[in-house]
Amino acid sequence: MTTHFNFDLPIERSTQPGEKWGRYKGRDILPLWVADMDFAVAPVIREALAKRLEHPVFGYTPPWPELVDAVIAGIARDHDWHIEPDWLVWLPGMVSGFNIACRAVGDSGDEVFTATPIYPPFLTAPGNNDRRLVSRPLVLQGARWEWDRPATEAAIGPRTRLMLLCNPHNPVGRVFDDEELGWLAGLAERRDLVICSDEIHCGLVLDQAHPHRPIASLNAAAAARTITLMAPSKTWNMPALYCAFAIIPDPGLRRAYVHAMRGLVSAPNVLGLVATEAAYRDGNPWRLALLDYLRGNCARVMSAVAAMPGLSTTAPEATYLAWIDCRASGLADPAGFFEAAGVGLSDGAPFGMPGFVRLNFACTRSTLDEALRRMKNALTARQTES
Ligand SMILES: Cc1ncc(COP(=O)(O)O)c(C=O)c1O
Known part of the structure; x- marks a missing residue:
């Protein structure tokens, strides 16, 4: 049940110093990279x-x-x-x-x-x-x-x-x-x-x-x-x-x-x-509600990525991270490509596996949907150009 906790509530994080939103401050790039969540901590905490x-x-x-x-x-x-x-x-x-x-x-x-x-x-x-x-x-x-x-x-x-x-x-x-x-x-x-x-x-x-x-x-x-x-x-x-x-x-x-x-x-x-x-x-009631919300976000990522040309992924059994294989897309620098399209992802190379990106879906559904839309549009536009 997510009724007690509102994970859809947008929280302006760029007013505070911080890694995730600080990296792209002043630029229209949605940060879905470093592993922290855009949600308020549990009220009990x-x-x-x-x-x-x-x-x-x-x-x-x-x-x-x-x-x-x-x-x-x-x-x-x-x-x-x-x-x-x-x-x-x-x-x-x-x-x-x-x-x-x-x-x-x-x-x-x-x-x-x-x-x-x-x-x-x-x-x-x-x-x-x-x-x-x-x-x-x-x-x-x-x-x-x-x-x-x-x-x-x-x-x-x-x-x-x-x-x-x-x-x-x-x-x-x-x-x-x-x-x-x-x-x-x-x-x-x-x-x-x-x-x-x-x-x-x-x-x-x-x-x-x-x-x-x-x-x-x-x-x-x-x-x-x-x-x-x-x-x-x-x-x-x-x-x-x-x-x-x-x-x-x-x-x-x-x-x-x-x-x-x-x-x-x-x-x-x-x-x-x-x-x-x-x-x-x-903190367990909050955690269980969080997991419900994350499952919904994860399903959105899975179906959106399945419709993106050249990309594939596997459903994570845990975490709020999707590991996306971009090798079939022919993109030389997938993280750079998506950043230029307005989505900040983690590059796979520092993880020891170039050709992949990591997407953090612990954000509001509206941020996630917009990021997935930008990714899809950028890939489709590239396909049309070639
Ligand atoms: C597997 C793993 N270990 C450790 C950390 C970071 O832990 P800490 O900030 O406590 O050093 C992370 C953060 O993303 C992680 O994913």
Whole structure:
């Protein structure tokens, strides 16, 4: 039900500094790129923040028991995964979280494996931390992006120590199923890899036939070699409140991780912590309404792209991102072409897969419809010209 929350309400974002709308300020380009949403945060989160702002002192504030309880109960409710309070390591963000994982596992010059296309900071994290990146592409099998298992097995060598996994996956939108996760966990076991699983999009499952399963919840062996990263920031649209956490059941791995953070990683800020408590404890009705709205937007993107000459896409099982294949269009620079047509998309090249664009459909339906109209018109006009 979307009746309580109005996701159609236009909110003028260009009056505030910000990445998404700031990039095209003063130009008639609709920003459907960076992964934040054009929707107001849940009223329960704004109320919690307003209440905290009534107190005028913002001193150092470590996480408190009710916050930890809310996160643990939310993860148990949504993913049937029961975590212990001392498995939690609080972070100011997910990107710091997987950079620290690179630093915490293995030695200088060791390898980190990931599969492309992928959220671009995955590709730079190994090099930032004196590790080497090894990657192989996911493959499109019919309408589904899948692991290329022989290529992945072959790419992992004796110096590979860490696998960076993104599940649900940005940008292809897959929610990996138990069989795929079992294969990944088995591979990690056989090759003695640590898994760092970025699950930031786990609250954004659109396809109810594919519930999210944290890889660490598969079994005790998988839990013992996994660093799971989660945050409320995508689901509840508050990335600039900077609050995330790692869940590390194994005490030795947790010690190594905390050791790698020393002197480098700050605690999350108090407003982020306040918002996190409210999100996990009281934010579910808003989240469910959001998912309904996003499903409607996703369906519009799927049918619009199907009618665009030279473009194709796959329905994301999760996230508000559509990964669009433009290779058959013959466009040399698809993101540049659509930007010139008035739609700002993310270019696939930094994700390790040129020829694709990523479209963020977490905007009002009227913005989305206008963007899709511009894309279609530009492609049709180009076809007519040639
Ligand atoms: C898979 C993934 N991880 C991490 C992030 C960013 O996390 P943070 O802003 O907490 O560093 C994003 C943002 O789009 C993402 O899609």
